[in-house]
Amino acid sequence: MWGHVSISIAILLASLLYHYYFREPASVVVYPETHYDYIVVGAGTSGCVIASRLSEMSNVTVLLVEAGGYFGWLSTMPLLAPMMQGTEVDWAYQTEPQVFSSRGLHGYRQNWPRGKGLGGSGQLNYLVHSFGRPEDYKRWPKGWSHADLLPYFQKVSNIMNVIPMPEEEYLTKAFVLAEESLKLDNVSLRKAMYTAKNGARWSTHHAYLRKAWNRKNLHILMNTLVAKILFKNSKTDGIKVIYKNGSVGKIGVRKEIILCAGTINTPQLLLISGIGPIGELKKHKIPVVRDLPEVGRNLFDHLNVPVYVNLRERVSITLVKLQTVPEVFNYFAFGTGWLATNGVMGFGRANNSGLLLFGVASTEEKLLKAISNFETETFRSLFPSYNDSMHEGFIYLVTCLQPKSRGSITLRSSDIRDPPKINPAYLQDPDDVMCTYRAINFALETLDTRLFREYGAKVHVPDFEECRHLRQDYRDVDYSECVMRIAGLTSYHPCGTCKISADDDAVVDEELRVKGVSGLRIMDASVVPSPISGTPNSVLVAMAERASDIILNRSSN
Numbered sequence: 001m002w003g004h005v006s007i008s009i010a011i012l013l014a015s016l017l018y019h020y021y022f023r024e025p026a027s028v029v030v031y032p033e034t035h036y037d038y039i040v041v042g043a044g045t046s047g048c049v050i051a052s053r054l055s056e057m058s059n060v061t062v063l064l065v066e067a068g069g070y071f072g073w074l075s076t077m078p079l080l081a082p083m084m085q086g087t088e089v090d091w092a093y094q095t096e097p098q099v100f101s102s103r104g105l106h107g108y109r110q111n112w113p114r115g116k117g118l119g120g121s122g123q124l125n126y127l128v129h130s131f132g133r134p135e136d137y138k139r140w141p142k143g144w145s146h147a148d149l150l151p152y153f154q155k156v157s158n159i160m161n162v163i164p165m166p167e168e169e170y171l172t173k174a175f176v177l178a179e180e181s182l183k184l185d186n187v188s189l190r191k192a193m194y195t196a197k198n199g200a201r202w203s204t205h206h207a208y209l210r211k212a213w214n215r216k217n218l219h220i221l222m223n224t225l226v227a228k229i230l231f232k233n234s235k236t237d238g239i240k241v242i243y244k245n246g247s248v249g250k251i252g253v254r255k256e257i258i259l260c261a262g263t264i265n266t267p268q269l270l271l272i273s274g275i276g277p278i279g280e281l282k283k284h285k286i287p288v289v290r291d292l293p294e295v296g297r298n299l300f301d302h303l304n305v306p307v308y309v310n311l312r313e314r315v316s317i318t319l320v321k322l323q324t325v326p327e328v329f330n331y332f333a334f335g336t337g338w339l340a341t342n343g344v345m346g347f348g349r350a351n352n353s354g355l356l357l358f359g360v361a362s363t364e365e366k367l368l369k370a371i372s373n374f375e376t377e378t379f380r381s382l383f384p385s386y387n388d389s390m391h392e393g394f395i396y397l398v399t400c401l402q403p404k405s406r407g408s409i410t411l412r413s414s415d416i417r418d419p420p421k422i423n424p425a426y427l428q429d430p431d432d433v434m435c436t437y438r439a440i441n442f443a444l445e446t447l448d449t450r451l452f453r454e455y456g457a458k459v460h461v462p463d464f465e466e467c468r469h470l471r472q473d474y475r476d477v478d479y480s481e482c483v484m485r486i487a488g489l490t491s492y493h494p495c496g497t498c499k500i501s502a503d504d505d506a507v508v509d510e511e512l513r514v515k516g517v518s519g520l521r522i523m524d525a526s527v528v529p530s531p532i533s534g535t536p537n538s539v540l541v542a543m544a545e546r547a548s549d550i551i552l553n554r555s556s557n
């Protein structure tokens with residue numbers, strides 16, 4: 001009898017799991033209707049929030065169009081996120097060769113991964129949570145001040161399940177305690193926060209879209225590329241789409257199209273649709289709908305300098321420690337242990353200097369070289385643990401939080417399938433060099449504190465041929481500059497290419513409406529007007545919540 005009961009329970013559990021994970025949600029469609037009230041382009045961090053909130057109104061119809069499909073199980077494990085880069089769920093962009101940076105990377109190009117599929121880059125990212133600093137928003141236009149966004153930040157912290165790194169961790173403790181000993185202004189060294197639930201990734205795909213994807217008034221069209229926005233007398237008429245099989249279609253819109261395709265693809269789509277600097281449109285023989293000179297400009301990103309710190313004590317995460325049976329068992333049975341985290345233990349700031357403490361000592365050469373695009377010599381020089389999976393240490397990712405360099409997105413061709421030209425112009429502004437140098441020194445100062453000294457923390461100084469004529473010491477500004485121009489890496493935070501502003505030079509107004517046309521808004525990282533002193537994902541979720549209220553003419557609740 002007990003045998004039958006166990007089998008029945010097993011079948012019940014299996015069918016529940018199957019239904020939870022594999023059943024196609026009712027909103028997913030293959031053949032869309034001819035018209036919708038709202039069309040949301042891109043199911044990434046922002047698009048999932050917008051589509052979910054708009055479809056709460058049962059009297060409107062919403063279509064969410066996404067170029068990719070579902071992300072696989074790998075995306076659920078926080079620590080394995082880098083393994084998805086370069087796969088079919090990544091747009092796998094590369095920047096143009098950089099003039100002022102990236103000298104230790106193949107072709108002087110940075111890899112710029114972007115998520116492709118339900119959840120977008122939020123399904124590929126490292127889950128670090130931050131809302132930046134209140135003063136960041138002083139430069140933002142009306143309606144987007146820190147006070148305006150605060151109710152949304154509070155709401156989002158719950159919905160996105162923001163949690164801290166585990167309490168008992170050695171490196172976190174050393175990092176947080178270091179704050180007391182530092183004689184720096186506005187310093188804060190905190191335990192890193194991230195968005196996860198029961199050891200698994202928690203993105204807007206989970207927190208918003210999954211809650212909405214059985215609604216009758218929401219349709220989700222996957223594996224479909226939006227190729228162009230169509231206009232009739234400067235008012236949006238619909239979208240031109242390319243389906244997976246290559247066939248082309250048109251879908252009409254009654255109220256609004258909301259672009260949520262991200263910092264790179266949103267300006268690309270606008271340009272191809274005839275909205276952008278007239279010179280760029282003419283160069284590609286694109287009929288002009290609206291001359292908007294700022295489309296694609298104002299591109300900014302944080303440039304991270306990886307500073308490796310050797311440790312004497314066994315207090316970091318090494319590959320050997322990760323591959324033990326209890327570690328793997330604890331993850332799969334209880335959703336705990338290092339595999340359940342993103343490995344980021346501390347997040348620090350002192351004025352415009354930023355620090356992330358990544359506690360994984362081992363640097364798996366094949367994977368990290370593939371994702372960073374580092375040349376072998378650069379990689380081996382930076383990371384003494386490249387061939388030793390037991391080496392103890394950690395990586396400080398050091399950054400200037402308010403970079404001044406600005407780059408651009410321009411077209412390679414008028415075909416949406418051709419990747420646009422990405423030029424972040426890292427370190428073009430000399431102030432960014434000094435700002436990054438100060439951040440490196442901030443990192444060094446944290447190491448000269450009690451617990452880090454007890455752990456035997458000692459900074460590793462890379463021996464780059466190009467910097468050998470200089471004093472091999474990060475405290476030497478010329479040496480630090482040399483290293484940052486060779487080894488600085490994207491932090492994956494590009495924003496700003498369709499900035500919000502009340503000024504004439506803006507792409508969208510304070511209500512996110514694209515200037516000079518009607519029925520078109522943007523809500524994604526491209527509208528962020530100036531850098532956030534932290535990570536952008538949670539800020540975008542809050543902004544998308546506010547954008548939904550603006551579109552539906554609701555107040556915050």
Ligand SMILES: Cc1cc2nc3c(=O)[nH]c(=O)nc-3n(C[C@H](O)[C@H](O)[C@H](O)COP(=O)(O)OP(=O)(O)OC[C@H]3O[C@@H](n4cnc5c(N)ncnc54)[C@H](O)[C@@H]3O)c2cc1C
Pocket residue numbers: 041042043044045046047065066067068113114115116117118119120121122124125126127128129130224225226227260261262263265266269416491492493494523524525526535536537538540
């Ligand atoms: C590797 C990596 C690590 C990161 N780590 C962090 C972190 O730890 N913390 C943090 O806060 N931020 C992090 N970020 C940044 C953060 O994830 C992004 O800023 C955020 O996800 C951007 O959201 P978005 O809505 O602007 O665009 P996305 O989330 O990129 O969404 C855009 C969506 O639009 C779709 N799309 C694009 N073009 C088209 C088209 N023509 N037709 C149809 N669909 C289209 C895309 O496929 C995608 O799904 C990271 C990013 C990456 C890539």
